[in-house]
Amino acid sequence: NAGVTQTPKFRVLKTGQSMTLLCAQDMNHEYMYWYRQDPGMGLRLIHYSVGEGTTAKGEVPDGYNVSRLKKQNFLLGLESAAPSQTSVYFCASSWIPGGVGTEAFFGQGTRLTVV
Amino acid sequence: GENVEQHPSTLSVQEGDSAVIKCTYSDSASNYFPWYKQELGKRPQLIIDIRSNVGEKKDQRIAVTLNKTAKHFSLHITETQPEDSAVYFCAAPRGEAGTALIFGKGTTLSVSS
Numbered sequence: 500n501a502g503v504t505q506t507p508k509f510r511v512l513k514t515g516q517s518m519t520l521l522c523a524q525d526m527n528h529e530y531m532y533w534y535r536q537d538p539g540m541g542l543r544l545i546h547y548s549v550g551e552g553t554t555a556k557g558e559v560p561d562g563y564n565v566s567r568l569k570k571q572n573f574l575l576g577l578e579s580a581a582p583s584q585t586s587v588y589f590c591a592s593s594w595i596p597g598g599v600g601t602e603a604f605f606g607q608g609t610r611l612t613v614v
Numbered sequence: 615g616e617n618v619e620q621h622p623s624t625l626s627v628q629e630g631d632s633a634v635i636k637c638t639y640s641d642s643a644s645n646y647f648p649w650y651k652q653e654l655g656k657r658p659q660l661i662i663d664i665r666s667n668v669g670e671k672k673d674q675r676i677a678v679t680l681n682k683t684a685k686h687f688s689l690h691i692t693e694t695q696p697e698d699s700a701v702y703f704c705a706a707p708r709g710e711a712g713t714a715l716i717f718g719k720g721t722t723l724s725v726s727s
Contacts, residue, residue: 530713530714532714534717539623539719539720540719541620541703541717541718541719542703542717542720543717544716545715547713555713555714557708557714589658600658600665602648603648603660603715605659606657609656609658
């Protein structure tokens, strides 16, 4: 039982390049989330999904897109990377459809640097 | 939408002292309040949570209290130990269905021996 796994763990991009971060969970969770963590800013919600085929915007969605084609996977895309997107990205998932109120399990994080 | 404010941003205590971190939230409909601990270079992990139908919850040396009238909740750590040193985040649900967590900016707790 791996929990929540993020790929890759580290990446360096040049400004304007694109990339996709993959999040996979094996806990059959309905809800999945993408957060970014910057010093002094805490964890900020980028996008989230309440089930297969659904996505919704969070606090800081600009410059990112997401897809949830399969229940176990949640992809975060950067179409044209900018230095302001340098951050540590965390994926998380939680279960029990019907709302928040249970533990969110986090992946190990992806450290992204845009130069 | 929900707004969560957390204080203090840094907290230094001596081993054995108590530590208190406070969070305020804006949405009176929020009903679930977790606390996460993040050690350096690691992922955040849940340490304790509380639902709006109770005012206090304890788990060994940690406790969380909730004041729904004032819209604030606090984390209390007693008999602090060096391994308690970490960043602590509070959170509250966002939106009408509370489908995602909004986090505070975190408190860096340092416990010196």
